[in-house]
Amino acid sequence: MTATLPRPAGTRPRPLVKRRTAQVTRADQLAALGCAVSAVLLTWFVLHLLLTSPGWLADLAVAYGLYLAMLYVVTRDRLGRLAAADRLVSTIVVTGAMGLLVPLLFLLGYIVVHGAPFLRWGFFGHDMSTVGPADPVTATGGLHAVVGTLEQTALTLVLVVPLGLLTAIFLNETRSRFRRPVRIMVDAMSGLPSIVAGLFVYAALIIPGIQAGVGFFSYSGLMATLALTMVMLPTVTRTIDVVLRLVPAGLREASLALGASRARTVWSVVLPTARTGVTTAVILGVARVAGETAPLLFTSFGAVFLNADPVTGPQESLPLFVYRYIKEPLENVQQRGYVGALVLILLIFTLFALARLAGRDRSKRRTRRSTKRTQETR
Amino acid sequence: MSVVLPRAVADVPSRADRVFRRVTTGAGLAMLAILVVIGFFLVYRSGPAFDASGFGFFTTVKFDAANGVLGVLGLLYGTVVVALIAICVAVPLSVLAALFITEYASGRLRGFLTGLVDLLAAIPSLLYGLWGFSFLGPQVVPVSAWLTHNFGWFPPFAHQDNTLFLNSMFIAGLIVSLMVLPITTSVIREVFTQTPPGEKEAALALGSTRWGMVKTVVLPFGRGGIIGGSMLGLGRALGETIAVSLLLPQVPQITTHVLQFGGATISGFIANNSGASGLALSGLMAAGLVLFGFTLATNFTASVIISRSRSGAGVDA
Amino acid sequence: MTDTTTVSIPDSPPAVRLTGGPPPGAAELESRGVAAWFGDRLVLEDVSLRMPAREVTALIGPSGCGKSTFLRILNRMHELVPSASLAGEVLLDGTDIYADGTRAQHVRLRIGMVFQKPNPFPAMSIRDNVLAGLKLAGVKCDDKAALVEQSLQRAGLWREVRDRLNAPGGALSGGQQQRLCIARSLAVQPNVLLMDEPCSALDPTSTRRIEQTIAEIGHEVTVVIVTHNMQQAQRVSDHCAFFLAAENEPGRVVEHGPTAKIFGSPEDERTHDYVTGRFG
Amino acid sequence: MTDTTTVSIPDSPPAVRLTGGPPPGAAELESRGVAAWFGDRLVLEDVSLRMPAREVTALIGPSGCGKSTFLRILNRMHELVPSASLAGEVLLDGTDIYADGTRAQHVRLRIGMVFQKPNPFPAMSIRDNVLAGLKLAGVKCDDKAALVEQSLQRAGLWREVRDRLNAPGGALSGGQQQRLCIARSLAVQPNVLLMDEPCSALDPTSTRRIEQTIAEIGHEVTVVIVTHNMQQAQRVSDHCAFFLAAENEPGRVVEHGPTAKIFGSPEDERTHDYVTGRFG
């Protein structure tokens, strides 16, 4: 019987050479290339020699359709129906993913091309109060807008983070019977259109406030903050809620089993573990709020001069800055709008990069956790 | 043996715990209160508008404070049409993109794309509107023209003579679709990643191709997520404001011709009338309330669908 | 070796002809110098094993020594893990399944697999579950009803489900689900069947049923089974291979041979320690 | 009963005084007519067991018979599951831990617990992990460094980590993490230590280390351990209780007594079948 399971010949192990296990072989690549080339040629032949092409978009569509058809036919011939369908779908899926990428690149490119030539450091050095409409675009100053955006988002943070965090903790770590209604309300509130939030602040606080002569309630950064808070609160709460839910229940149990109180567990175990996730959630929320325009029309009104006091008087912010200028009829004034848009994009990218940075070690941990999970499922 | 009954177990919370419970409950209730106040106020302030037009508010196309005609139907119609167009464009793309991210892309690319989706979500609506108005809109005109020319028999693609293709609900829908893409993609991706690996491996181990596996396992599993994600996207699309206000003429009307100039949405209309007062303001409030109710309904339907579906457990969009 | 309780197995149903499926009969599987990595980490080294046709080979060893990894290498499931790579050869009836131009789908069609956790397609009916393999792999069959009956009978599930073939697969109990998975794998008439701890999530009764099933099908296809349960390995297998991984080292085959020998008079002391329950 | 390999255990370090912690010494634990429900489902019925002080009691039985549930009842973790309820009494040195006015926090401080999956706090260093219990439960200590050393030594981890006490707890291997969790539980000097399959996720070497640790601390605190591994139960425990749940019935204690008797000459046939590996 031992004969059926012989020891491998030779005692020394073979050299360990990793083997290629790719799904796509050289022949597949060649076939795809061939299909692509012939699709392009055929398109050219049909649309440009036989007919008049309606435009590059039509060329693209026809060539793509031809490529798909050829790929299917060729693969079906080589490998059979199932493999052909598989390859066809793979191609379509890749195209779909590009549908995500292409508009983004176009959008970014458009704004960079229109804004970058005119962006100077001076943009961050002064406001627009002394820049006339006929002045060159490079004289644009956005200090007031940048300051306004920073102040409003910071204030929003101050309002949102504690409330959102506490609510998320309430939803996750307590067993109150109000949890269900609160969860429903948070969901409901996340459906509140931002413009309605702005309208609410305008009609419920600003108008009555001004008419009653309370100086506090007038167009101001603070009012914008209130509207933005209504927009940001539910999203931030929900994301923190999700992040807290990701904290392994085992950690909570471990803490409780050591004799900790609930409060202690949340403070010393849950929050530190979820810290990076919460940070990411908050920064992403900020990024979203920083670009919000609609409610500001009703609440902070906008200004051309620097107003560093968020509590009184109209205040500019980057989205308003952009909105103000892109609608003006003079070309150089419109370009100011693009400069502002560029700065807004840069600000949001910075915030985004921050979020990635803050979330990095969390993602590492998560991959570790997920490998463990895959091990367990096997 | 006698029937055993559970005994009451009561814990004595420490002081820290009592404070903890009070504070968090307070925060939760504050949340509740905020929404109730908003809702109440909206209802209160839209009272005059409802008084003025009664139920007709919901059946009137025009919104014209001038003649005391307040109606939300035309606005609502535009809102829904734009949102539907957006969803029709965004959902297939989202499904494909989510499939690519979860099933086709490998390691690094997957992380990159996931980040990209988040990034897309962070780009302000204003910039999409700006881009759509000055760049995409004109680019789409020949497409619209072509559609009309070849598929004009299909009512939505029909087009009246002498109107333009710019500023159409179609273009607005396209722009909004770009804005809802991130949210639908991330919900659908989230659901797809929850597909039980066991079932996927089972399919593959039976000799299935990747597409076969996706078709038999991933898509059926993710169906609830796809529907729910679409509804969430729809909710988002309904509320889009500034881009739409830059793009559409904001004339309340009901037309099936989505390729041609025209259209209005509630939020865009509100933004364009930011200085209304008196009855008009009340009318805007009422329209806002209707919009709010509408997004609420879609969001709730979405969460019900997501949580009812097999893929719903643990997914939170 | 098999359990002594006899369950009346009906006469073998008429053979069903498949077109486009694996070649008929069992096949011998042999690994030569197989090694496996996850990322940069070597988890399995120099595994050379012959798994003879029409016999049951059991892979035993403590947790984490690479049994599952090895099993997944045998039908090219290993390469589905993003960071995974491997070395060596796996010969199916003498042909390397990793040779260039060999398609993984095709290999997997010939080498079926049953997993630790039962994983029927929950939304499909029982019948569709059994036929899923045909559909997914594009295999044609002249008599589907007969095939369903045959497969379910070989998996020992026919009597329990014949009246509700249209019920969803997710509605069965755990043990039934696992047998449904076995039936599903058998339906495409594979040459080899791999099983990764098929009973570890099941109750004693179901376990016994599945062991019977293994004993039955072991005469028709080649079976490779991973198990943690020494008694089970003794009961079901003809051959046995003991895997072991020292801390921070890749797993290796410490000893292999006929089951009786491994459990009766192992050569290696670690094997002895393990099969007598000293650790693991 | 313990493993024969001797590892040199250093002389017991100077005792560290805690204030606000549990009373010193081990305590006896006794359950009387304990039953447990999840929602409306009765999963455990009429469990009366005595777990003597300073000895190791093992709970064995097939999956799903309620061992974990019982263990969690012993330190009031059960009530954390939203739908869970229970009946019966659990006496800690004669006092019912479920009596009115008893604070669960306090009970848990006296009765430590180690879980199946190692769960050190990933955001804390090794030292902080060991001291976490003090911080979380508000126990004071006059010499933290000594306490850290003492606890890690009793858990058999001191040598391996003494040079990197500030490394994060998540950076250890699985077995080390589990020992870190044991050290963390020991640091508050509990009267009883509950362990729910502490070795099931670990490799053989780590398992052996932890069994040693159990043998050591078994002389100082009362230990209750759940295990699936018969050999392990035999090796580490003084007493043994066999749980069993028939299908759709709650789990019960079928037999309990000294380990030697349960494994050598069980009275119940099911116990015999189980300990000899017939099922499970």
Add this chain to the structure above:
Amino acid sequence: DKITGSGSTYVGPAMADWQNGANSRGIPVNYATRGSPTGVNQYGDRTVDFAGTEAEITSLIAAGGGGQSAEQRGYQYVPDVAGAVAVMYNVTDAAGNKVDYLHLTREVIGRIFTRDITRWSDPAISATNGGKALPDQPITLLGRTGQSGTTALFYDFVAHTAPGPYQAFVRRNEGTGIGPLPDGVRPIQLPYSGPDADFYKLFADSEQIAQAVGKGSVPFSIGYDEFSYALRYNAPTAWVENQAHQYTQPFAENIAAALTKADLRPDLSQKLDGVYANPDPKTYPISAYSYLMMPCTTGRDTCRGGYDAAGKTDTITGFLEHIACDGQVNMARIGYSPLPPNLAQEMMNANARLTGRPPKQLTAANCANPTFHGGLGAGAASPPDPFEKLGGVKKLTNPGAQDGPGKPTGPSSAAGTATATASSGEDLANGGSKNWRDPAPAAYDHGTDAGFGGWAVLVLAVVIVAPLVVRGVVRRFRRS
């Protein structure tokens, strides 16, 4: 104290210039362009301190656009700058070439915008454009959605130049958005339903109109808009005939010339009959003043008291002084015309009505307003009418006068001579067959199924299907 204003988009660029000037001399002013009605309402709601508007409160109230609250707050009108409404169009001639030379009389404009003239081939239009008829296409009108001061100004002009059609138009559309208009009150909103609405395309703002016209996206359309938007988007702008039978476009000198005949009512609101019929040959008839709306304490029966904060009073008086003098310097350059001395002085009087103190007297010595110095400022001059070079509209229309009407109406001659519209000339003139600006690009025209699809199917069949069929046949052949 800072003051905040909002309203007219028409005055937007001018306001930007004034803000900048005022702020640099320490007068903090903040203005947002949200449209005249919005400005008036926000002023009434006291959320802003002043408004910029062309729409008068009476029109606003008539159209239901609010305004009552502003009446309660009290107001006075203060003219701040002169501007004009341009008529932009997008028409192609029979040959498919873009028309950029349109000359229109005031009456024809009035009749077009009241839908009395409904087709481009109307003889009234060809009469002033070389006599050759434009294509027989319906005229599509472009206007502003909702309420707009520009609309009010333009329809005031229409009401005077084509009174009959205007009356009919208003009566037709009472229930469709225009509202019941008392005598003398002009619509600030266009019909959005009813028979006329089908031919109206309403846009949300000036920019959308200008873009649509500039890009030629609405074939055979004509609309009205601020001139600066027309320039920005290269939209062709009509030459409008004045009382002296000269054709002009809205450059500063033409606006200034026109407004010399503006009548101001006692409340300073404008009565523009004189402007529309101004005999000065330089007159651009659709010119008008834009207004500030601000509180006052004495001197008008609409006064209801000043600001709560004295600081605001100081700021706004300073601001008005700036507008009246230094603020007018740049106006011609950005498409407006500076205020004449008497109106500049009126701004000072408005200050007096707010503060109750005697007004400051402006003179050439203390005011930089170019009109005090006999000029209009840089950028005021109009380019010559392209038809003048060719002999004037009359001569062109008379077939005997030259070698035929067709030639000068050709795009090349117009583009070559018209500097004012030259910006739109170059790339609009070559409306080739593949240009999508063309209403029906050639390729789409011919690309119906018959042409495109048939060929494609055929080629596909030949290139792909045939080899496969052949191969299949060969295989079967071999097998057997």
